[in-house]
Structures are given as structure tokens and as C-alpha cells.
Amino acid sequence: MTFRDSRKTGSGSIWIRTLVATAALSNLSFDRNVALAIEPVDPIRAPESKYALKDLDGHFPFAVPESKEAWESRAKDLRQQLLVSLGMYPMPTLAPMKPVVHSRMEMDGYAIEKVYFESLPGFFVTGSLYTPTIPLAEGQKRPAVLCPHGHWANGRFYYTSDAEMKRELSTGAERFESAAHSPLQARCVQMARMGIVVFHYDMMGNADSQQISAERVHGFGNKVSNPDVAADKWLLYSTKAEGMLQNIMGMQTINSIQSLEFLLQRPDVDAKRISITGASGGGTQTFIASAIEPRFAGAYPVVMVSTSMQGGCTCENAVGLRVNTGNVEIAALTAPRPLGVNAANDWTKDMAKDGFPELKKLYGLYGVPDAVSLHNATHFPHNYNHVTRVPMYGFMNRLFGLGLGEPILEKDFQVLQAAQMTVWDDQHPKPPSGIEFEADLLNRWANDVSAKVAASPEIRQTGWKTILSPANAIAKSLAVTEAKSEDGISTIRIVNADGTNVGVLRSGSPLAGNANPSLKIRIVQDLQGSQVPKSDEAILAIDDAWGIQFGASEQSLVKNPRPAACYTYGYNPSLYLRKLAVLIALLDAPSSKSLQNAAWQADGATGTLLDAAAVLRPQRIKVPEATPTFDFAKASSIKDPNLLPGSLRFGNTAGLHATAIEMSK
Numbered sequence: 001m002t003f004r005d006s007r008k009t010g011s012g013s014i015w016i017r018t019l020v021a022t023a024a025l026s027n028l029s030f031d032r033n034v035a036l037a038i039e040p041v042d043p044i045r046a047p048e049s050k051y052a053l054k055d056l057d058g059h060f061p062f063a064v065p066e067s068k069e070a071w072e073s074r075a076k077d078l079r080q081q082l083l084v085s086l087g088m089y090p091m092p093t094l095a096p097m098k099p100v101v102h103s104r105m106e107m108d109g110y111a112i113e114k115v116y117f118e119s120l121p122g123f124f125v126t127g128s129l130y131t132p133t134i135p136l137a138e139g140q141k142r143p144a145v146l147c148p149h150g151h152w153a154n155g156r157f158y159y160t161s162d163a164e165m166k167r168e169l170s171t172g173a174e175r176f177e178s179a180a181h182s183p184l185q186a187r188c189v190q191m192a193r194m195g196i197v198v199f200h201y202d203m204m205g206n207a208d209s210q211q212i213s214a215e216r217v218h219g220f221g222n223k224v225s226n227p228d229v230a231a232d233k234w235l236l237y238s239t240k241a242e243g244m245l246q247n248i249m250g251m252q253t254i255n256s257i258q259s260l261e262f263l264l265q266r267p268d269v270d271a272k273r274i275s276i277t278g279a280s281g282g283g284t285q286t287f288i289a290s291a292i293e294p295r296f297a298g299a300y301p302v303v304m305v306s307t308s309m310q311g312g313c314t315c316e317n318a319v320g321l322r323v324n325t326g327n328v329e330i331a332a333l334t335a336p337r338p339l340g341v342n343a344a345n346d347w348t349k350d351m352a353k354d355g356f357p358e359l360k361k362l363y364g365l366y367g368v369p370d371a372v373s374l375h376n377a378t379h380f381p382h383n384y385n386h387v388t389r390v391p392m393y394g395f396m397n398r399l400f401g402l403g404l405g406e407p408i409l410e411k412d413f414q415v416l417q418a419a420q421m422t423v424w425d426d427q428h429p430k431p432p433s434g435i436e437f438e439a440d441l442l443n444r445w446a447n448d449v450s451a452k453v454a455a456s457p458e459i460r461q462t463g464w465k466t467i468l469s470p471a472n473a474i475a476k477s478l479a480v481t482e483a484k485s486e487d488g489i490s491t492i493r494i495v496n497a498d499g500t501n502v503g504v505l506r507s508g509s510p511l512a513g514n515a516n517p518s519l520k521i522r523i524v525q526d527l528q529g530s531q532v533p534k535s536d537e538a539i540l541a542i543d544d545a546w547g548i549q550f551g552a553s554e555q556s557l558v559k560n561p562r563p564a565a566c567y568t569y570g571y572n573p574s575l576y577l578r579k580l581a582v583l584i585a586l587l588d589a590p591s592s593k594s595l596q597n598a599a600w601q602a603d604g605a606t607g608t609l610l611d612a613a614a615v616l617r618p619q620r621i622k623v624p625e626a627t628p629t630f631d632f633a634k635a636s637s638i639k640d641p642n643l644l645p646g647s648l649r650f651g652n653t654a655g656l657h658a659t660a661i662e663m664s665k
Contacts, residue, residue: 049340054571055558056317057309060326062358068365077469078325082292084466084646086250087572089605090452090459092445094254095121097261100428107414109133110192114423115199116208119258123251123441124431126208127201127259128156130192130390136268142402144197144263145272146289146405148256149184150280150384151313155206155664156305157185157418173385176412187277187389189413194393194402197269201259204252204315208423211433212236217248217640219315221562233277233439238636242319242565243445243648249288249318249566253653256289259294272297273400277305277392279384284316284327298338300392300397302384305331307355309347310571317566319645323470328355333448335359336366340395342375342631346382346552387408448588455651462651464615464659472616474581478502480589494585502582554639565638576609576644583613587620605630605642608653614660627657 007264083089103114105389113129115209126192132142152158159167159183169181200207205217215224216236234240236248256276263269275298276416278286283304302310311317322330324453331339339359343351356374363372363391375391393408422657424430453460498503559569568612573581606629614623632647651658 052557060307062328064358064361085318086253093448116423119255125255130188130198132192133197141270142197144269146276147283148198148278148282150282156202157207178413179416184417190410196641231440242645245646245649246442247318248315284311287331291330299334300340303344303382305341306348314564317570319569321570324473332362339372344380345378349378352376438616461659467646471577471581474608475584476587534550575641580612587617611656611660615663618663623660628653
């Protein structure tokens with residue numbers, strides 16, 4: 001995997017004009033009518049602001065709240081953020097659980113069976129089921145573990161070369177040739193021998209999961225790009241898919257939840273004793289699934305929980321997923337259920353001093369500081385080798401109350417090859433795959449979710465509040481100050497943390513004559529029904545110190561060779577949200593209370609900002625009657641300044657306007 005650092009980009013300005021009428025602006029020392037415009041702030045400015053876009057190689061510390069109550073409030077909001085980002089709110093209609101389990105092979109102390117079932121309708125999960133052969137006592141059930149794999153070549157079918165096998169043995173990473181050839185099979189075999197049911201399922205694009213190819217799942221932008229499809233169809237990574245929050249990370253997480261359902265419906269599995277463990281990309285899937293699914297009794301994510309690199313593949317990222325959060329805080333959502341993490345000589349190497357102490361403190365809020373553990377093995381590189389698996393076996397032993405003596409060491413086993421493990425054969429043919437399948441799947445998924453959103457104002461409202469909420473955090477970081485010049489011009493400045501003006505509200509001067517008329521927002525009358533004279537207008541100039549050149553038609557992306565939206569918007573609010581934050585900061589300022597009864601009218605994309613502000617501050621801005629004519633679906637690329645991920649999922653402009661009206665009542 002290749003990762004890139006983010007780079008700071010130049011600042012500039014973008015113009016959007018808004019006219020406001022107010023009943024009283026005495027607190028602002030303004031005339032009674034105020035104009036708001038997003039335009040260059042001042043010819044005399046503070047030093048140039050550099051808005052640094054954060055990327056996956058940034059630093060993502062976990063600030064632990066001081067009380068359990070504060071954490072649980074934060075945890076509720078964070079889970080909602082994850083569900084929305086992953087396209088799991090509202091949850092799409094999942095396929096009925098009708099697993100096909102076939103071709104049982106009796107092995108030494110365990111059995112292996114081939115499994116497939118639908119996740120989303122028409123979209124299949126594939127994998128290997130490992131079951132103990134030791135008979136169960138009457139009335140007893142077995143614990144179970146899900147095993148998502150990571151970026152091992154061909155996933156579940158991984159089988160390393162003889163040279164690599166010998167290297168693993170020589171370094172002490174593995175004890176047997178079998179495990180050195182397939183460490184993925186090794187952990188499944190050992191847990192089955194411990195009395196645990198294990199489902200080892202494919203990540204998308206690997207082994208038997210080829211309905212969407214590995215090149216598209218893991219290599220988009222490196223090996224493949226989106227080909228043309230029919231006008232009414234779209235593919236993953238497109239602006240339509242990002243608007244609908246359809247992404248690989250979400251699809252894999254849905255597969256994980258359906259894999260949990262597969263285990264839960266088995267009569268031999270104890271529903272209260274199910275855990276999950278995986279490494280690398282499988283580690284990401286482990287802590288994400290545990291964070292959103294309380295039915296896991298505990299989780300053991302390997303070589304992925306850290307404050308450093310957050311996940312390099314498109315299958316580990318999604319728009320909105322890590323905005324104002326990171327992997328350590330997400331993993332903390334498992335609390336107070338047992339959690340095991342580890343460190344290797346990779347991006348997790350500093351966990352002992354940066355990340356794990358915070359997890360320990362968080363678990364301490366619940367009175368169970370020992371329920372979280374760290375296996376610190378930085379003398380090995382990125383891995384899930386025998387040295388790392390042994391503490392995991394102990395974790396599962398204690399979690400499930402198996403009563404086995406520790407340390408639990410592996411025995412030799414028979415490694416299976418891909419031809420022996422594939423679930424597809426003449427009696428079980430492969431399902432449809434390819435670009436047409438992908439487009440049809442996304443279309444069915446979108447129609448299903450759109451119907452649920454349309455039927456539930458509550459879902460729509462929650463969705464909009466969630467995708468707009470990053471503007472709140474930005475607004476809190478902005479300072480608002482007031483001043484009046486000798487020439488009678490009153491000014492309120494909205495200032496970034498580095499001292500740069502990001503907004504100036506000025507009265508007593510006419511509107512700048514070179515504003516872009518296509519972005520104009522205008523008031524037709526004040527609260528008393530009188531027309532607003534232009535001579536009374538004031539200007540809110542929002543300087544775009546966020547990394548877009550004045551007049552440019554694109555917003556900046558992080559420095560990553562793969563042109564996927566998740567690498568930028570998975571860690572940073574979109575430009576749309578940053579512009580919204582300046583308006584929110586103004587509305588939040590104590591001196592701006594008189595703005596809350598303003599009558600607004602707007603057109604185009606800028607009009608949607610007024611609705612967005614009304615959703616976040618329903619009592620501080622009056623919603624215009626007319627729905628803005630702008631269409632979020634017209635975003636031409638992931639660089640479009642008006643791209644708002646998630647906007648299409650929750651009803652586009654009409655959905656935002658309806659939500660603004662409902663929230664303001």
C-alpha cells in the first residue's frame with residue numbers, strides 16, 4: 001500500500017451574495033437592512049491563511065471526556081456519523097438470511113465447510129466455516145468468531161511462497177510450515193480446535209468475492225477508472241455514489257453485519273458469545289463492525305488501531321468517516337466490552353504511549369480498565385503471525401470462559417489450496433459480476449434507501465443534521481469581533497485560529513459592484529413588507545481561506561495518487577461545509593441575535609446554505625418559503641465546490657428545504 005502526506009494549498013476567495021432584512025440591528029450598529037455575501041474580505045488582510053487538508057497519514061489523537069456521561073453522549077453522535085458515512089443509515093433492506101453451506105471436509109479436530117449467502121439482494125458474501133468436531137453437551141452452544149482478512153494476496157486463498165515460508169520460520173514469526181504458508185487459515189483452525197465456530201469471509205475483490213473486481217475495490221485510480229455507463233446509471237467513486245453515500249467500506253461493513261446474522265441463526269452458536277478479529281484491512285473492519293454493532297461481545301483488531309495512518313485503501317475509507325475523529329476513538333466505541341489491540345513495527349508502533357493510555361482512561365470511566373489490553377510486539381513488521389495470534393487466543397479464551405490453560409500454542413494442520421476452498425462449482429455457480437452488475441446494484445440500493453427517507457421525516461432530519469454537523473466544529477473554532485470605523489462603517493469580523501479573516505460583515509457601504517450575479521442572493525422585502533433599498537445593504541464577505549483559488553471552479557484535494565473522494569472528504573469537511581461554518585459562527589455570536597428574525601430569499605447553491613444554516617440553527621434564521629433551484633446532483637466532479645457528500649441520500653435540495661422548515665417550527 002502507498003500512502004501520501006497532505007500538503008497545504010493556497011488561499012483565495014469565492015463570491016456569494018446574500019441580502020437580509022432585520023427587524024432591529026442596534027446591537028450591530030448597522031442599518032436595518034443587511035446584505036450577506038461570500039466574497040473577498042479586505043484588501044488589507046492578516047497574513048495568508050493556509051487551510052491544511054488532513055489526510056490518512058495525519059495525527060488523530062483521542063481526547064477522552066472527563067465523565068462517562070460525556071463520553072456516552074459523544075459515542076451516540078459518533079456512531080450516527082459512522083452509520084451515515086457508511087451508507088447504513090437508514091439501513092438498506094438486507095437480503096433474507098438463506099445461507100448455502102456445502103462440501104463438508106473432516107479435518108484433525110475440526111471441519112471446514114463452504115458458505116455463501118446474499119448480503120444486499122443479489123450481492124453475495126463468501127467464505128469458509130470452521131467448526132469444532134468435539135461433541136457438545138446437551139443444551140450447550142458454542143462461542144463464535146468472525147474473521148475478516150486484510151490485504152494478503154487473494155485474501156482467504158492466501159498461500160505464500162516457500163521462500164517466504166522459510167523466512168517466517170527463521171525469524172520466529174511462525175512455528176509450523178503450514179501456518180507460515182497460510183497464517184489466515186492458522187488462526188481459524190486453532191480457534192476451531194479451541195471449541196469456537198469460526199467464519200472466515202472474503203473481503204470484496206478477493207478469493208470468491210469477485211462480483212466487483214479487486215481492481216475496482218482496491219485499485220481504483222491506480223489501475224482502473226470509471227468507464228461510461230448509461231445516463232441513468234452510476235458507479236462507485238462517482239459523485240452520484242458519494243452523494244448517495246455508497247462506498248466499498250460501507251458495503252464491506254454491511255457484509256460483516258450479515259456475517260454476524262449468519263452466525264446468530266446457527267443453532268449451535270451462543271448469541272451472547274460472538275467476537276471478531278482481523279488484521280490490517282481486516283483490523284479496520286473489526287473495530288468498525290464492533291463500534292456500530294453491540295451484539296459483538298468483544299473485539300480484537302490487529303495492526304490498525306493507532307493515532308497514525310488510518311487506512312490506506314479505498315476499502316478502508318469513506319466520505320465523512322473520520323472527520324473530527326480517528327481510529328482510536330472509533331475503536332473506543334467497543335467500550336465497556338473487552339477490546340484487545342496490538343502494536344507492530346508499522347504505523348501502530350507508538351500505541352503504548354499514544355493511543356493505548358487514552359483507551360485505558362476511557363475504560364476506567366466504566367470501572368473496567370483491564371478490559372482493554374495491548375500486545376506490544378514492535379520487533380515484528382505489519383503482521384498477524386503466531387506471536388501476535390497467541391495473545392488473541394488468550395483473549396478469546398477469557399472472553400468466552402473456555403477455561404483453557406495459557407499460553408495457547410498452535411499445532412500443525414493441513415493447509416488447503418484455493419481449488420479446495422472455493423465455494424463455486426457446477427452445482428453452485430458464480431453470481432453475476434462486472435460493471436453492469438455494479439451499476440444495477442447501486443441503483444437498486446439507492447431506490448430502496450430513497451423510499452425509506454421519503455417515508456420518514458425523522459430519518460431525513462437526522463441524516464441532514466449528521467452530514468451538516470462538521471460545520472458546528474469549525475464554527476466553534478472561529479472568533480467573532482465587532483468594531484466601528486470613523487467613517488460610520490460597522491464591521492464584524494469572523495477570524496480563524498491563525499488570526500486570518502475568514503468573514504467580514506460590514507454595513508454602511510454599497511455592495512461591491514463586481515460580485516458574481518449568478519451567485520446572488522437577494523431579499524425582496526423586510527419583515528414589515530417594505531422593499532429593501534440597495535443603499536441600506538451591508539456585506540458579509542466570507543474569504544475562502546480554505547484552499548481554493550479565487551475564481552477557481554475546483555476545490556483542493558489531498559495529495560493522493562488515487563482520485564477517490566474518500567481520501568479528502570473522509571478526513572475534511574467539504575468546502576460547502578466550511579462556508580456554512582462562517583455563517584453559523586456569525587449566527588452564534590452574541591452580538592448577532594438580531595439576525596435571527598431576518599427574512600431571506602436566495603437562489604442557486606447559496607440558497608441551500610440558508611436552509612443548511614436553518615437546520616443547524618433553527619431558531620436563529622428564518623427559512624425562505626421557496627425551495628432553492630440548485631441540484632446537488634449536478635456536481636461535475638469530486639472537486640466541484642458545491643459537492644456535498646450525502647446530500648442525494650437525504651432528498652437533495654428539496655429534502656434539505658423541507659428539513660429546514662420542519663426544524664424551524
